[in-house]
Structure formats: C-alpha cells, structure tokens
Amino acid sequence: MDAPFHVPDVWRELRELPVTRKVLFVCPQFPVTYWSWHFSIRDLLGFNRRSYAPPLDLLTVAAFFPDHWPMRLVDENIHALTDEDLAWADVVVTVANRVQMESLERIIHRAHELGKPVVLGGLDPSMRPHYYDTVDYLHAGLIGDATRDLLLALAQNAARPAERQVFTVQQELHISDYPPPRYELIDTGEYLAVSLQFAVGCPFKCEFCEVAPYYGRQPRVKTPDQVLHELDKLYAMGYRGVVVFVDDNFVGNLSAAKQTIELLLRWQQSHGHPFQFFASASANLAERPDVMDLMSACGFFCVFVGIETPNAKDLKAIQKTQNIFTSTLEIVATIQRHGIQVYGAFILGFDTEGADAGDNIVDFVESAAICTPILSLMTASQGTALYNRLLAEGRLVTQTQKGPFIDSNVVYQKGQTEVFRQYVDTYNRLYDPRAFFRRLRRNMQTCKIDDKQYGKSLPFHLRLKALPRMIWHMGIKPSWRWSFWRVFLFSIANKTFNYFGYMAFMGYHYIHFSKALSANPPLAVTAELLPTSAQPGSNADSPLDYARVKDGPMVYHESC
Incomplete structure (x- = not known):
C-alpha cells in the first residue's frame, strides 16, 4: 500500500496472499438529481465532462485490496458496463444506495449470469441489508476487521457462495490508517x-x-x-x-x-x-x-x-x-x-x-x-x-x-x-x-468574491467551449433571456465574470431540474403504491426505504 504512514500489522498479510483475483469495481448509475448537474453537462459542456465526481468510496476500498490483484473501475455514469468487463473479472465490487437500486440490480443480474460473485458495501446497505438480498457478499460498516475477513474470503474462494455472506465490522480502522485512494483507476478528465x-x-x-x-x-x-x-x-x-x-x-x-x-x-x-x-x-x-x-x-x-x-x-x-x-x-x-x-x-x-x-x-x-x-x-x-x-x-x-x-x-x-x-x-x-x-x-x-478562483474551476478550453452554448441556451433560446443578459453584462463591469459563468452553469441545471421535478412530482403514499403488507402508519418490522435527506430530491425521467 502506497502510504507514508502506519499500516496495522494485521493488514500486511494481504500483500503476501499467494492467489490473484481480478477485481472489477462498478459504480451504479445515478438518476437525475439536484447534485448530478446533468442538464448543464449535457447542454453547456456537450458531455465533455460526463459526471460530477468519481466514486470515492470505491477508490477508497480499492486501496485495501492486495496490490498484486489486477483492478479496473467502471463508472456507469461515465461508461456502460460491458460483457467484456464482466468476463475479465473474478469478482465484482460495488457500492450503492437506494436511488441506484435499478442500476445495481442490473449489474448483479449480469454478473450472476456469468457466475461472478458480487460484493456490496456502503452506508445504505449497512443500515438496510434486507434490501440488498441478491448480492453474494455484503459488507456492513466502515473499513475494519470485517473488511480484512472479506478479502481473505475472496482469496480463499473465487466462486459464488451458496448463500449471501454478511461481514459486519466490529472493530473500525481509524481513518488515520487509511492508505490513499486509488485515483489511478479513474480518468480525472471525465469529471x-x-x-x-x-x-x-x-x-x-x-x-x-x-x-x-x-x-x-x-x-x-x-x-x-x-x-x-x-x-x-x-x-x-x-x-x-x-x-x-x-x-x-x-x-x-x-x-x-x-x-x-x-x-x-x-x-x-x-x-x-x-x-x-x-x-x-x-x-x-x-x-x-x-x-x-x-x-x-x-x-x-x-x-x-x-x-x-x-x-x-x-x-x-x-x-x-x-x-x-x-x-x-x-x-x-x-x-x-x-x-x-x-x-x-x-x-x-x-x-x-x-x-x-x-x-x-x-x-x-x-x-x-x-x-x-x-x-x-x-x-x-x-x-x-x-x-x-x-x-x-x-x-x-x-x-x-x-x-x-x-x-x-x-x-x-x-x-x-x-x-x-x-x-x-x-x-x-x-x-x-x-x-x-x-x-x-x-x-x-x-459578497466578497475572488473571481480568479472561479476561473480555475474548469480548464480554459472547456470554459471557452461552454460560453457559446451558454449564450444559446440561456441568452437566446429561453423567454427569460434578458434576465441572463442583465447579469452577464453586470458581471463584466463588476469584474466577476468567471464567478458569473460558474454560478450560471450550476443555475442552468437547477432551473431545469425544478421543471423536471414539476413533471415528476413526489407521490403521496397510498395502498395502491405499496405491497399489501405495507400500509401508511403501520408497525411492520422494517422501515420503508427513503431518499436520504442529504442526497436531495430525485427525478427519474428526464422531462425537460
């Protein structure tokens, strides 16, 4: 593990495992959300950047896998998962929350068709493991003793287990003992x-x-x-x-x-x-x-x-x-x-x-x-x-x-x-x-604004490419174009043009996101929406799944 700090002895044996497993890390696709910047990426950048940020959770856990195990990462928000990817792998590792369930189930089904075991972890599976019953290995908790046990289990047997195995962390590894994420598995230019x-x-x-x-x-x-x-x-x-x-x-x-x-x-x-x-x-x-x-x-x-x-x-x-x-x-x-x-x-x-x-x-x-x-x-x-x-x-x-x-x-x-x-x-x-x-x-x-900071938020060639697209989509095409132009010109006079461009880029997504939300509004829970075993206000044993409050609202179908 490439790290200038202490690594506990119990992890060192992973470096010396005599077997090799080819590991495919897969990030399931997210729906359109407040955080996805989908509309701005599509219309203003023309998909020259395909997603907001890479899956740090996968990059972090990848750092704990033995260095001699070949690794690949597929982010379905960037590239589609191919049959060749799955055929190459000995094991598929993924993380997900409930809003990615549709994509996750597809990944699991495709992996299982080829006989590949699937490992799943993350906050949502840790808190609600009963929703993720189709995976082969479920990791519950942060990095810790169960992480090591899971890696040893994968080294001992590359086949799918007869039933789901759950590895629950009892002793957490302190974050100061984490190796650096494997950023080398991604192309930063795609984010x-x-x-x-x-x-x-x-x-x-x-x-x-x-x-x-x-x-x-x-x-x-x-x-x-x-x-x-x-x-x-x-x-x-x-x-x-x-x-x-x-x-x-x-x-x-x-x-x-x-x-x-x-x-x-x-x-x-x-x-x-x-x-x-x-x-x-x-x-x-x-x-x-x-x-x-x-x-x-x-x-x-x-x-x-x-x-x-x-x-x-x-x-x-x-x-x-x-x-x-x-x-x-x-x-x-x-x-x-x-x-x-x-x-x-x-x-x-x-x-x-x-x-x-x-x-x-x-x-x-x-x-x-x-x-x-x-x-x-x-x-x-x-x-x-x-x-x-x-x-x-x-x-x-x-x-x-x-x-x-x-x-x-x-x-x-x-x-x-x-x-x-x-x-x-x-x-x-x-x-x-x-x-x-x-x-x-x-x-x-x-507000106090350091305009130079915002000029560095994207490479110059991308900002140059985005400007005519921004003018078309915000300054010519919509009925509210004069609102755009008034602030556009003000930013030049106020020497905050880079800041304006950054905020307008984000605002474009949020404006269209709100329209999509109106077209796909939240639905109140009724008996028709739920299985017969679930009724509003009932005292069933397990909680209804939900959108985590920090993740913001979800929009499943692009409407604008």
Whole structure:
C-alpha cells in the first residue's frame, strides 16, 4: 500500500496472499438529481465532462485490496458496463444506495449470469441489508476487521457462495490508517471535480441526521500528511480544478481542521494554487473568523451548510443547536463576507413548521442572497432519534419487502399531499430563472468574491467551449433571456465574470431540474403504491426505504 504512514500489522498479510483475483469495481448509475448537474453537462459542456465526481468510496476500498490483484473501475455514469468487463473479472465490487437500486440490480443480474460473485458495501446497505438480498457478499460498516475477513474470503474462494455472506465490522480502522485512494483507476478528465476525505463523524445530534448514529459523534480525522499526500497524487496525475471534501462536517474537529488548512495553504502557495476546495461545514464555522480567513486564502470557495429552516423554534425542536447561537441570516452573511459562498440546505416537513414554511424559506434565501439552495423532504433514517420518535408515534410508513421507491417514509402532520405540493412549489419559486438571476446579481453586489478562483474551476478550453452554448441556451433560446443578459453584462463591469459563468452553469441545471421535478412530482403514499403488507402508519418490522435527506430530491425521467 502506497502510504507514508502506519499500516496495522494485521493488514500486511494481504500483500503476501499467494492467489490473484481480478477485481472489477462498478459504480451504479445515478438518476437525475439536484447534485448530478446533468442538464448543464449535457447542454453547456456537450458531455465533455460526463459526471460530477468519481466514486470515492470505491477508490477508497480499492486501496485495501492486495496490490498484486489486477483492478479496473467502471463508472456507469461515465461508461456502460460491458460483457467484456464482466468476463475479465473474478469478482465484482460495488457500492450503492437506494436511488441506484435499478442500476445495481442490473449489474448483479449480469454478473450472476456469468457466475461472478458480487460484493456490496456502503452506508445504505449497512443500515438496510434486507434490501440488498441478491448480492453474494455484503459488507456492513466502515473499513475494519470485517473488511480484512472479506478479502481473505475472496482469496480463499473465487466462486459464488451458496448463500449471501454478511461481514459486519466490529472493530473500525481509524481513518488515520487509511492508505490513499486509488485515483489511478479513474480518468480525472471525465469529471467536473475530484473527491477527497478528511474526516468521519460529527459532534452534533440533529434529530433527523444519520451521520452521528452511523459514523459516530467523535470526529476522526486524517493527518495533514495524509491529505497532502493525496493532493500530491492528484497533482502528479495532472489534475487541476475543484476538490470536494466529502466529509459530512469538515469542521467537526475544528482544531484539527485548522491545522490541516494551515498546511494546505502552504501547499497551495508552493504549487501555484492548482485546486479549489468545496466542503460541508456546520454553522458554527461562522464563529471562527480565523478559520474562515484561512479557508478563503487556501481556496475554499464554497461550503455546504445545513440551515434546514430559518425558524428558531423549528431548529430547537430538531435539536439543531449549532444554528441558534445567532440569527441564521447573520450566519450566512458572516461566511459570505469571508469570501466563501454558501450552499444552503433546507428541509420541509417538520412537525413544528407552519403553513408558511415554504414562503419562509423563499424569503430567507432571497434575503441572504443564496444562489444555490437545496430543498429536501424530511425523512426518517433508521437509527436516528427522529426515526425512533416517529416509530413510537406510529407515523412511519413501513414495508417488509422491496417495493417502489417512496419519496418519504414520514406521515407528516400536514399530510404528505400538502407537504409534497409545497415542496414542488417552493422549488419552482427558488429556481424561477428571473428570481435566480436577480439573486445572483445581489450576491455579486454584497459578497466578497475572488473571481480568479472561479476561473480555475474548469480548464480554459472547456470554459471557452461552454460560453457559446451558454449564450444559446440561456441568452437566446429561453423567454427569460434578458434576465441572463442583465447579469452577464453586470458581471463584466463588476469584474466577476468567471464567478458569473460558474454560478450560471450550476443555475442552468437547477432551473431545469425544478421543471423536471414539476413533471415528476413526489407521490403521496397510498395502498395502491405499496405491497399489501405495507400500509401508511403501520408497525411492520422494517422501515420503508427513503431518499436520504442529504442526497436531495430525485427525478427519474428526464422531462425537460
């Protein structure tokens, strides 16, 4: 394992295994989502970049496989899985969540037709293993003792087992012992960004969030040397552009984050600032101007912040205590003043929210000049305090077998029909093209913007190619073209044209995504939608599957 840090002795024997297995890592296809940037990639880049980011989970687990085992990776969001790929492999390894189930089942079926065993892992299979009963090996948990046992099992027998084998991690490997991901398995030029992990776990206990129940409330972090080594690897591969820290809370351990950012800044300065960073952070980041100044200087151009709701009463009810030390407007404004844009995440469906919850979110987004808000439906993840409370109240939609994808497993106080209607309406208002461009102009007027950072987000030749496409699709073709032109010209006069191009690129996807969502709205749960064993509010043994709140809404059929 190529790593400048300690590797536990129990893993070293994997290097010396006498057998060889050809391993095919496969990332199932995602549907069109808020995060996919599908419409912008298709229309503005002409598929010169095919997906947002590579599957870091597969690249990470691949680093634990013996170095002498041949490996390939197929990302179905980039290239189709071929029969030749499957024929080459001795074993297929994949990760998935529920929204990828359709693609995953196809992969499993094709692999089994050729007699290839399939290994599956990830958060969703770990929390809901009963939904993934067709795989041969299921890995539950983070990297740990069961990972090693699974690899030894694959070395001992390359054939499919007679029944599904489940390997559950009991002793987790600390993230500081992780080798660097096998980035060499991908072509970074096929993605808009590349992912990197710094930490796992979050110290907070938001009622609805599954991060703490699954990853733990004690944040564990990689060492600064690990992070820099992974950046060295990407740099040596020729990658330049956006690096996304996939941690649920990059500043969960603030002191460790600050130490790493300080060294990141020195690395960036010595290498000519080749990377721009995106991370998720809790709202208490706004209390640390020293950390925000470092992040801005280092190249952190944007942070994803779970605002959830602008209503303090609702925040208290969901135990989102880190958001109530000051007004949520001031939290966003403080981060923006330090040159870091805010992706604001909001949720509809809280028990305590009023009938005007959607209006309040729209008003807040407009006042805060948040260009790219994301809105999700409240869902109850197994293991969370919310899940346990709603289960006790008989307000969870449940099922005991696989069934159709359901947009939420919660019986809302206002009813699913009303919450879903408000959800679609709010999305349409947030991403009305005229409203988006008005918000973008106000954002450029009020926020500190380092325009040069945004000029590095894509290679120059791609930005040059995207410009005429952007002018056609946003400045000529639509009825709202004058909204585009007014801000286009303002950005030139304001010397924020690179920033405008980046935000307009994202906005184009979100505008069309909201239209697709209107054409494919969430469906309220009825008896006709579920198996006969599942009824709204029943107390069946296993939970209805759901869209994880952080993944945002799903749209299955392209309508626009």
